[in-house]
Amino acid sequence: MASSAEAYAKDPSALDAMVNYEAVILRTNEKLAESDRLRLVYPRDGVISADYPLMLLDAGRRDDYNKLVAAFRAPALQRELAATAFLRPVAPDVPLAAELSAAPVAELSFPNRLDVIDTVLAAYQGAWRRPATSIFVLDVSGSMRGRRIEGMREALKVLAGAEARSASTRYARFQSRERVLLISFSDDVAEPVQIDFDGAGLATARARILAFADGMRARGGTAIYAALLRAEELAAAERQRDANRYVSVVLLTDGENNVPPDLPSFRAQLGATPAARIFPILFGEASSADMSELARYTGGRVFDGRSAQLARVFKEIRGYQ
Secondary structure: OHHHHHHHHHOHHHOOOOOOOHHHHHHHHOOOOHHHOOOOOOOOOOEOOOOOOOOOOOHHHHHHHHHHHHHHHOHHHHHHHHHHOOOOOOOOOOOOOOOOOOOOOOEOOOOOOHHHHHHHHHHHHHHHOOOEEEEEEEEOOHHHOOHHHHHHHHHHHHHHOOOOOOHHHHHHOOOOOEEEEEEEEOOOEOOOEEEEEOOOOHHHHHHHHHHHHHHOOOOOOOOHHHHHHHHHHHHHHHHHHOOOOEEEEEEEEOOOOOOOOOHHHHHHHHOOOOOOEEEEEEOOOOOHHHHHHHHHHHOOOOEEOOOOOHHHHHHHHHHHO
């Protein structure tokens, strides 16, 4: 949930609202200008509390556990957490932070059936969520040959829904009403492949992603910024067609740019208002400084793919799409 708050804080104009914990929303408001601050809305039919019990796993350390529980429940710490983190105190004599509503709300139990959770999330993603276009800019230069391109294939297949056993994978895969644009590049930029996920053709769309992943071949040099210029052109066109559509660009490259344009030229051509945030993935020998600058310039965020499976990184990025 922190990812949506971070995205809002970077560009409040891009979103009208977000669903999040009240404490996260209030902490986000502290970072915003007064005109951009969010107003808390509590659903009339009730709320679900985020309750994380502190569990003792080693019965032999009961005394240490009791000391820790007592420290957390101490009035001084409860007051600090209420005032600085906007968390609701568990001690009844500790007052709420002034920003928290004291009005009674209905407390709902969290659904304990997976089919109910799946149905609610599917309805949100398929009907209520803001439609999105996800543009993936994928390095297929010679240095990606072998395990690197295999990792990228696996990551794309996860997003296509090839492995939907876990809940996190099911919810990370491409969803109904989503448009996916795939741009592969080496020393030249391939023609973008557009795949629309609509209600009637989800299976066909997923099959096209799988076929694209299997068809990737590593060769040639690394034209990072030429590919990104093409991605930004497509992002601008998407926004022009539908101003309500959320557009993002994911860049995966394992090397440094060696084909014109370079980063300064890319910025000069793009101007001061990029059409979409760019989320670079640090991978292989990619320049950390350049990727960080690219993310700052477009309002995106850098993800580290050097010490984690690309499939896991791709799933994490989905929280921003």
